[in-house]
Amino acid sequence: MIEVRVTKGFPAFAIDVDVGLDEDEAGIVALFGRSGCGKTSIINMIAGLLRPDTGKVVIDGRVLFDSDAGIDIPPHKRNIGYVFQDARLFPHMTVKSNLLYGAGRPSGARFALEQITELLDIGHLLNRRPKDLSGGEKQRVSIGRTILSNPQILLMDEPLASLDGARKAEILPFIQRLRDELNLPIIYVSHSLEEVVRLADVMVLVDGGRVAASGDVGEITSRLDLYPLTGRYEAGSVLAATVKDRDDTYGLTILDTPGGDIRVPQLSLPTGKSLRLRIRARDVALAIQKPVGTSFQNILSGTVREIGERIPTRGDAAADAMVEISVDIGAPLRVRITRKSLDELGLQVGSPVFALIKAVAIDKHTLGRGAGSEHAARYS
């Protein structure tokens, strides 16, 4: 149970958040928002590196900060692990010394050095100095060091931000392994929706120092009203799915989703494996009648739930040609069509529609893992 209720004034804006999260299962909570919206300051306040003006921070029943009661536990006693954006390895120590720096914490060693070096594949780096490591290696060592200090909870501040695409791809799987194998609650700060979708189950959307929304990742990313904050480019929906069957004749995998069956090119995953799908809004077409004789393999029926504002095309004078619609197919599905089509089809809230998803539009690279929305969230 994480309760963060803090305020802090800065020259540019003020932070005023009130979030409570149940961490019954270890998982990743993402703190998402644009650069400069206050995400890093918030976790700095959780870690004790920044003093809030007023408020309360409670983790698992331990009060770390309470301005009314005059409690402010110093960072070294908070038992919180923090992976920084810039790794911050101690340059005058070897990798091994870095890793073991916090290992003497009184709370007892929960993880062994070998276990973590194996998990993060850094065993061969133990005797090197930080200056001889690549960016990706530094970040993995930093993660290892933080875990070995046996924290109650892990904070990660945009750990992939200073890495290039290849390094990011290299480390993402490690973070996923952390989530899966270590049973450690993680708060993950990022301004990249792609990372959030891939790693987190719950997200807290931060805007201008305030919490705009919090809840299941899938739900938040598909909400139209949050669209300006979740970003235009990545507009789409997240769908939870389970592997149902294989079609060996045509090399397809059949996935079971809340909206029905979806076929994708063959994935080498066993039956029953749960995963996440991203469906970009632009890759979905709508029909008011179930079409025949098309190449669309994935046709799901649903109802129009929301019709969004007109979306101005960036910098284009022939603007607001497009409009976004949220369709309920058993789960929210974001669709983008032309305004002309909207009028021609006569779509309104409640209209029954068919969503046509191009099979090949389901992008394997954004296939994320996740168990689904078992995380309750409170929003205020």
Add this chain to the structure above:
Amino acid sequence: MACRFAGTLAAAFLAIASFAYPQARAEDLHVMAAASLQPVLTAFLEAHGGEIDGDRLVPVFASSGTLARQISQGAPADLFLSANPHWADWLVEDLGLSPDRTADLLENRLVLVVPTADSSPRTLLDFAGAGRLMLGDPAHVPAGQYAKQALTALKLWDGLTPRLVFGSNVRTAVAFVERGEVDGAIVYRSDAVGSDRLRIAEEIDPGLHDPVVYRAVLLSDRARGLLAALQSADAAAMFRRYGFEPLPHGQ
């Protein structure tokens, strides 16, 4: 890595060695003597093997005024040999000693010296017009005080002032003349006797200044033996050789 270790080792060795070098010991006898006594006292010490009655002799030479102030400030001293009675009496009064702890030891004379290389006849009057003349600083050097008295009596002081060089003790003046850095200096006859790089150009009339009397102050009883040795016949002979006039015991 080995280099760093070696460096630290060397530093440690130097530090320890610097302490191992013989330091001052409590049984040392400190003799604070006027600078003009340096040559003769150094010879005296050598003749006695650097010891008197088993105590090691540690001499410190400077101008009498400087020494008197230092002793007043607490500098360790067992015997003070001043080149004039003035500073000796000043110290006696400052420390509240009884006057019977003083003894007049020697007399000396003032001379004008010039570098040996300068062979032309020179007098004080010559310097009235040109040339750099060096004295001990009249503020604290007895030789300078005597010289100022003489120059003032000769009515030469005011005219000379811009071209006078003051040294911190009389031996400095000797050194500068020897090196030719000044054209002449007023020093003691004892200074001229000991050097072949300068020559006496003129003997200064003793009537123009106070008598040059070296007065000793006994600051600790441990120096009684030393004082007696300085007043012995052997010592008197040595003093004469170096250009001083020993005074009869008891004056």
Add this chain to the structure above:
Amino acid sequence: MTDLLSPAEWEALALSLRVAFVSMLGCLPVALMFAFLLARYRFPGKALLDGFIHLPLVVPPVVIGYLLLVLLGRKGVLGAWLYDTFGVSIAFTWKGAAVAAAVMALPLAVRAMRLAIESVDRGLEDAAKTLGARPMKVFATVTLPLISPGILVGALLAFARALGEFGATITFVSNIPGETQTIPLALYAQIQTPGGEAAAARLAGISIAVALVAMIASEVMARRIRRSIGEAE
């Protein structure tokens, strides 16, 4: 080998080294404390403190010697009390020479250390805190190693400055052979002594040689340390 220098010159060298070492050791902790204070804290009167610390750099050394005399001389404000209470007086002793040298070297050491402290990445200290390190541990395991080149430079600057100290020394503890006559003072005396030219030249040579060795050693060691803490050279 021992004929290279006269006994008096060996004495001056040994005394110089002793005074320089002791003054450096005494100066270091004080300088470190001031450097931290000035680098990390804000408080009323900070500029004044900074000014006082730098006084020996800009004021004539003789003035500092005079102030030391007034303060710590046998009849000085503090010195008289020390003598009456403990029977201790540092005037006219090598300890006094060490104090004079330490005072003169202090601003140099403070400047070098302050620079090093200010360039420490506070983010590393934050990281250490989040890893459970108490403030003392952070200082000992992170801050101190990272500022060690600065400390070394400060120490060697102090040492070299102490070796060359003259004005404050001769004013405070005078020129007493074997006790306070360090190399610069011995050189000064030799210049004023008839026939002392050769000795003066030898002493000057020693002075330059020792100072050069100290400076080169400091640079070499600082470079090594910087390398070992992972900085660019």
